[in-house]
Amino acid sequence: MDGGDYSVAGGVEDVYGEDAASIDQPVTPWTVSVASGYSLMRDPRHNKGLAFTEKERDAHYLRGLLPPVVLTQELQEKKLMHNLRQYQVPLQRYMALMDLQERNERLFYKLLVDNVEELLPVVYTPTVGEACQKYGSIFRRPQGLYISLKEKGKILEVLKNWPERSVQVIVVTDGERILGLGDLGCQGMGIPVGKLSLYTALGGVRPSACLPITIDVGTNNEKLLNDEFYIGLRQRRATGQEYAELLHEFMSAVKQNYGEKVLIQFEDFANHNAFELLARYSSSHLVFNDDIQGTASVVLAGLLAALRLLGGTLADQRFLFLGAGEAGTGIAELIALEMSKQTGNPIEENRKKIWLVDSRGLIVDSRKESLQHFKKPWAHEHEPVKELVDAVKAIKPTVLIGTSGVGKQFTKEVVEAMAALNEKPLIMALSNPTSQAECTAEEAYTWSEGRAIFASGSPFDPFEYDGKVFVPGQANNAYIFPGFGLGVIISGAIRVHDDMLLAASEALALQVTEEHYEKGLIYPPFSDIRKISANIAAKVAAKAYELGLASHLPQPKDLVKYAESCMYSPKYRTYR
Ligand SMILES: NC(=O)C1=CN([C@@H]2O[C@H](COP(=O)(O)OP(=O)(O)OC[C@H]3O[C@@H](n4cnc5c(N)ncnc54)[C@H](OP(=O)(O)O)[C@@H]3O)[C@@H](O)[C@H]2O)C=CC1
Numbered sequence: 001m002d003g004g005d006y007s008v009a010g011g012v013e014d015v016y017g018e019d020a021a022s023i024d025q026p027v028t029p030w031t032v033s034v035a036s037g038y039s040l041m042r043d044p045r046h047n048k049g050l051a052f053t054e055k056e057r058d059a060h061y062l063r064g065l066l067p068p069v070v071l072t073q074e075l076q077e078k079k080l081m082h083n084l085r086q087y088q089v090p091l092q093r094y095m096a097l098m099d100l101q102e103r104n105e106r107l108f109y110k111l112l113v114d115n116v117e118e119l120l121p122v123v124y125t126p127t128v129g130e131a132c133q134k135y136g137s138i139f140r141r142p143q144g145l146y147i148s149l150k151e152k153g154k155i156l157e158v159l160k161n162w163p164e165r166s167v168q169v170i171v172v173t174d175g176e177r178i179l180g181l182g183d184l185g186c187q188g189m190g191i192p193v194g195k196l197s198l199y200t201a202l203g204g205v206r207p208s209a210c211l212p213i214t215i216d217v218g219t220n221n222e223k224l225l226n227d228e229f230y231i232g233l234r235q236r237r238a239t240g241q242e243y244a245e246l247l248h249e250f251m252s253a254v255k256q257n258y259g260e261k262v263l264i265q266f267e268d269f270a271n272h273n274a275f276e277l278l279a280r281y282s283s284s285h286l287v288f289n290d291d292i293q294g295t296a297s298v299v300l301a302g303l304l305a306a307l308r309l310l311g312g313t314l315a316d317q318r319f320l321f322l323g324a325g326e327a328g329t330g331i332a333e334l335i336a337l338e339m340s341k342q343t344g345n346p347i348e349e350n351r352k353k354i355w356l357v358d359s360r361g362l363i364v365d366s367r368k369e370s371l372q373h374f375k376k377p378w379a380h381e382h383e384p385v386k387e388l389v390d391a392v393k394a395i396k397p398t399v400l401i402g403t404s405g406v407g408k409q410f411t412k413e414v415v416e417a418m419a420a421l422n423e424k425p426l427i428m429a430l431s432n433p434t435s436q437a438e439c440t441a442e443e444a445y446t447w448s449e450g451r452a453i454f455a456s457g458s459p460f461d462p463f464e465y466d467g468k469v470f471v472p473g474q475a476n477n478a479y480i481f482p483g484f485g486l487g488v489i490i491s492g493a494i495r496v497h498d499d500m501l502l503a504a505s506e507a508l509a510l511q512v513t514e515e516h517y518e519k520g521l522i523y524p525p526f527s528d529i530r531k532i533s534a535n536i537a538a539k540v541a542a543k544a545y546e547l548g549l550a551s552h553l554p555q556p557k558d559l560v561k562y563a564e565s566c567m568y569s570p571k572y573r574t575y576r
């Protein structure tokens with residue numbers, strides 16, 4: 001295949017005519033013979049509601065099942081956006097959107113693609129956090145696979161119950177660290193569902209290829225254990241061998257059922273399992289930890305872009321993190337790796353420019369013995385420092401990054417200390433949802449007297465300070481994983497390599513223009529995300545080919561065009 005033959009994406013047949021490449025070809029909506037179109041209307045993948053044409057109503061036994069009017073998809077979209085905007089409560093918007101996804105999948109994605117900046121905070125952070133907290137109460141229809149301890153020994157059978165065979169991406173959680181909201185057990189399902197809807201809307205991965213999974217090993221959340229509407233196992237978390245065995249059975253069953261090339265994205269596991277799972281399965285499976293690797297890639301992209309504003313190179317910066325878990329140490333490691341690529345210095349040298357604070361204070365060498373393994377590389381020589389503000393004064397960072405999961409930690413004193421040290425302090429408050437952000441956009445701009453370059457994990461509105469409007473950027477792995485996953489799929493990559501993460505960062509940073517910098521942005525707007533994702537996918541795929549990790553051969557000539565042609569288009573198809 002060359003760059004001009006776009007009929008089959010990533011080696012998996014486009015069964016439902018989901019790719020942009022198949023947009024003009026009529027498809028057969030329903031393969032079983034039916035006497036009534038009623039079931040067609042109840043199938044969210046094929047339902048068009050009032051947009052079924054006269055011809056389709058005749059051909060598919062829909063006459064009388066619909067009122068006479070025929071609407072365009074655009075008019076349906078207009079109506080739904082109007083209706084959504086009537087809801088004042090974000091959770092109501094979330095529920096309305098989930099209902100739409102269950103009713104008419106293409107219309108759901110059309111809304112999401114065309115209104116991404118408005119709807120991202122609904123299907124994703126912050127609202128998805130509240131949805132997970134209340135998942136039991138708002139539960140209507142299951143949207144993914146639930147694999148609990150009850151299914152031990154039968155996981156392969158459970159996977160076979162899923163109706164799709166051509167799965168390309170699985171997002172899996174065990175619900176133990178849902179955003180910065182802690183252990184939400186089985187109710188963490190909202191996260192894989194939300195992440196995969198972004199795989200489709202932002203990255204163009206077909207909905208039929210996406211599988212959300214929650215592994216339920218219990219919860220230690222007392223409130224949920226006592227909640228009569230809780231949907232999960234009512235027991236405390238399994239740990240140790242019992243946990244490892246269930247996870248191992250799951251990983252083996254996935255490979256057996258879907259083959260080598262299904263991408264397994266670990267999401268919102270607690271760090272005591274996350275690092276181990278990634279290390280254990282990265283040489284045998286196509287695995288990616290979004291919280292460690294995706295977050296690292298998006299933050300590095302923001303830093304590379306911000307150098308235009310800060311001046312100097314990455315190696316000229318000094319970094320201080322609040323939070324030394326998955327996100328914090330994952331980002332730190334990728335920064336150190338990129339510095340090595342740029343300077344040729346050993347990674348150990350570069351790590352010395354990066355400092356982390358955890359719940360016990362600055363990570364220093366005298367604490368080394370008692371530190372978790374992922375913190376040890378960051379234990380530099382220094383006297384102990386307990387408070388963040390004192391660490392800022394002692395370390396003198398140019399960049400301050402919040403990955404603590406705890407809100408309000410970047411106090412006025414902390415931001416003022418950063419502003420006293422730097423002409424343009426770079427401050428990232430990455431913790432989600434909004435309630436857990438280390439500071440707000442307003443606080444960062446006000447306390448730094450309009451000098452901070454600010455980005456946050458959850459979105460904040462633009463803020464006017466001293467006559468100037470500042471637009472805060474959203475440093476969220478949602479910029480990375482959809483395009484990254486698409487790149488993996490279109491190249492048929494068999495493993496994830498750190499250089500593919502660096503390629504994704506570079507691709508994202510390249511999308512930031514002068515116009516964005518003028519507004520104070522170090523990320524391009526999400527409204528351009530499909531184009532951004534195609535560029536990320538192309539760079540990631542190119543790196544996979546270069547590293548010999550790609551199995552989709554020969555390499556398409558124009559990877560950006562190829563990525564675009566493989567992307568899901570939510571436009572209705574014409575039914576023959
Ligand atoms: N914007 C984005 O794209 C992403 C954002 N995140 C967000 O980052 C946050 C952290 O996630 P993750 O790294 O996975 O979580 P972890 O639990 O792995 O790490 C949290 C870290 O924060 C430290 N910490 C907790 N409380 C405090 C405190 N009061 N002061 C100082 N340090 C503290 C913990 O310390 P100790 O080790 O001592 O317990 C730990 O080192 C979450 O809110 C998550 O939503 C995560 C991924 C992506």
Ligand SMILES: CC(=O)C(=O)O
Nearest residue numbers: 179268291432476477
């Ligand atoms: C964004 C994300 O992955 C998190 O907050 O966990």
Ligand SMILES: [Mg+2]
Nearest residue numbers: 267268290291
């Ligand atoms: Mg996450």
